[in-house]
Amino acid sequence: MEPRTSAQDVMRCDLCETAVVQMHCDTCLVNLCKACVGEHISTDEFKDHKVVKFQDRESTPLYPGCKFHDKERCKMYCNQCDIPVCHKCIGSDQHLGHKVSEILRVVDERKNEFIKEQTELNVTIYPTYQDIASNIQNRMSQLEKEYGDLSTAITKHGEDWHREIDKLVKKLKAEVDEMKNTQLQTLQKHLDEINKTIFDIKDEIDSLETATDTNDLSKMFSVRSNVHTYRNLPHKINPSLLKFIPGKIQGEELSKLFGAISLSSSTSDKHGYSMKTTQKSPEAGSSPPVKQLLDKPETVTTIDTGYKYFLYNVACLSDEEIWTSGDGSTMKLYSINQGSELKSITTKSGHYPSNIAVTKSEDLVYTDYDNRTVNIVKNEKIEEVIILKNWKPKGVCSTSSGDLLVIMDSDDRKQTKVVRYSGSTEKQAIQFDDKVKPLYSPSIRYPRYINENRNLDICVSDEGANAVVVVNQAGKLRFRYTGHTFSPKNDPFSPRGIATDSQSHILIVDRNNDCVHIIDQDGQFLRYIECGLSKLWGLCTDTNDNLFVAQYGNRQVKKIKYLH
Known part of the structure; x- marks a missing residue:
């Protein structure tokens, strides 16, 4: 058997090629037997040979050779010049007054930086590009x-x-x-x-x-x-x-x-993509599955709410329960499957609520227009979280971040704005476009509804302007939707209740045409939902993308399936 080519043979000394390897020169990267160590060192006495046991090989740092001084090794690092330097470099005028560090310390810092960047690539950037490819x-x-x-x-x-x-x-x-x-x-x-x-x-x-x-x-x-x-x-x-x-x-x-x-x-x-991460957090969820619109939406169930004259608003507490409000000061919670009333809450002031919504923590929130307040119901106790001056609240919704968005009219009936609140603290006001023109009509006659889309756009139904106004999270106008050319009754578009779903669709009640418009997140019309609807007002969607529509004439809520 040939000793130098056999895969089964042990490693041999690089010098004598016969003895078994026992030592290793970390400087020259040469394998040696003990007998050949002296011969190896004597071949270049001026080189700093680092001979260690074979099992400890590559444990000695290989200091870079100096570019300016032959046979010198750089054990220091000039921070100002950003280069390794030897002891002769330090003593020269070239680095006079420069801050110098031990190179091993710089190495440790550089390795830590590499580890952090490697982690960022693995945890954030690489998954983001994979997600982008999947989305495409x-x-x-x-x-x-x-x-x-x-x-x-x-x-x-x-x-x-x-x-x-x-x-x-x-x-x-x-x-x-x-x-x-x-x-x-x-x-x-x-x-x-x-x-x-x-x-x-x-x-x-x-x-x-x-x-x-x-x-x-x-x-x-x-x-x-x-x-x-x-x-x-x-x-x-x-x-x-x-x-x-x-x-x-x-x-x-x-x-x-x-x-x-x-x-x-x-x-x-330019800002269409955002960084993802493979690390899970309570707020982070996977992208929703793609759902297609049904060719023909269908009514799943109908709930009689028992209001005496009118039903105005509906808000989903869960996939089994909905809150409703209508004429009078009472807000009612209904079981969807049983169609029965579970409990009721009366407003603190005795006024009827302008709008209702459900927060992320599943608390009921309502606006009191006459009392200028936004109220949250916790454990059946009502707390006035927002008290306004010179403004009166109409529509309200809870955002994915837990904030409240409130659309309100000024007392003089000349201004309308959207305000974002964290608790009772105002964080953002949205009122004008880039040309300092009002985004919303000042009409106080009509109800106003607001919702946040999955892409964080803020959607407002502005019946006074016969339009839905959509701005991005920063409050910049994205588009206005003014209805579709061929409406069921060919009457003017009259938007009221507004909702969104997991597909970033925007759903809008059209009071004049007894239907619901579905548009995409860019304002393109997709379809009407009719399903025998009449005299519509508010609407909402649940987590399974079922639609709930409040009909003020017959005081009924219809649950409608419109997605596969």
Whole structure:
């Protein structure tokens, strides 16, 4: 058996190549037997040989060689010049007056920095890019479904026009397919870029791990972390879906009457992504599963509330219980499954509540317009948490952070604003747009409703302006929704109750048209919910995305399923 090539043989001395290895020179990285140690040291007497037992190899720091003084090792570090230095460097004029540290201390600090950055890459940045890639893939799946629905709508409309418009149907579907392919290609390109970055981050993690574990200081100082380049997340691409607008048959030119698809380009949202983490916290939850709208929403149950004249508001306490308010000062808690009243609370002032909501801690909150207060019910005791001067509160909602958002009118009926409260402390006021124009109409005649979307947008139904006003968390206007072209009764859009769901849909009561509008988080109309509804006022959703609608005429709450 050949001793130098056998996988079963023990390691041999690098000098004599026969004796078993017993020692190791950490300076020269040479394996030695005891007999050859002296010979090895004598080959270069001026080198600082560090010979240790073989099992202790690579335990001695390999100080970098000095670039300016031959055969000198750098055991110190010049903080001002940011380079390793030897004792001769320190005595030279080049580093006169500079602060110098022991290099091993600098090494420990640098390793700690690498460990922190490695942790950030593993715990935050790498999972974020994985999450971005997953979101893009989900959006691509959504696009496939949405464009499929769009093609179906065009086909159904084309059937009413018979063979004369077959050519036009094919033309429009081809445009839809072309736009779908364009947007999918845009998202695929975006996904490819994200995946490449994910591989780069993994390489960066491996590089930092190697630098942290090595005892070769020269190699360690050759590593420069690029983690700062990954902290700036990429722009988020949000493809906008085409809309098919059907026309009416009136004997005019078919290409105009049949309908058209409105073209909108993909957009890049600079702040669309946010850092994720693999560490769990009480407030952190996984992204909700994607749910599709039902082709035909259906009524699940109907609850008679027993109010004498009118039912105004409804708020979900849980998936089994709802709070309601109407004419009079009594707020009632109902069992959804049994349809029975469980308990009731009377307002402190005896006035009827303008609006009700449920906090994160499942306490009932209500606004008292005449008494200028926002009140929380804890253990059936009422506490006035907000007392206003010169303003009167209308709509209220509890946010994901536990704050309260209150929309209010001024006493002179000329101003309206949204105020964010943490307890009784005002944190934010939202009243004007970038041009210092009022965001909300000053009409005191109509009720006002407010809700926070899952993306933290603040949504307000402004019936005085026949619009829903949506601003972002900072209070900057995102869009105004003023209804859809083809409404069930073709009456003007009249928004009242407003709710949101796990898909970031915004649901709005349209009082004039006896329906609920569903729009997406960017204000695009998706669908109506009718389900035999009439004389609508307030609404809410539960954690399973069931919709509850208050009908003030017959004093009933309808539970409606509208998502798969």
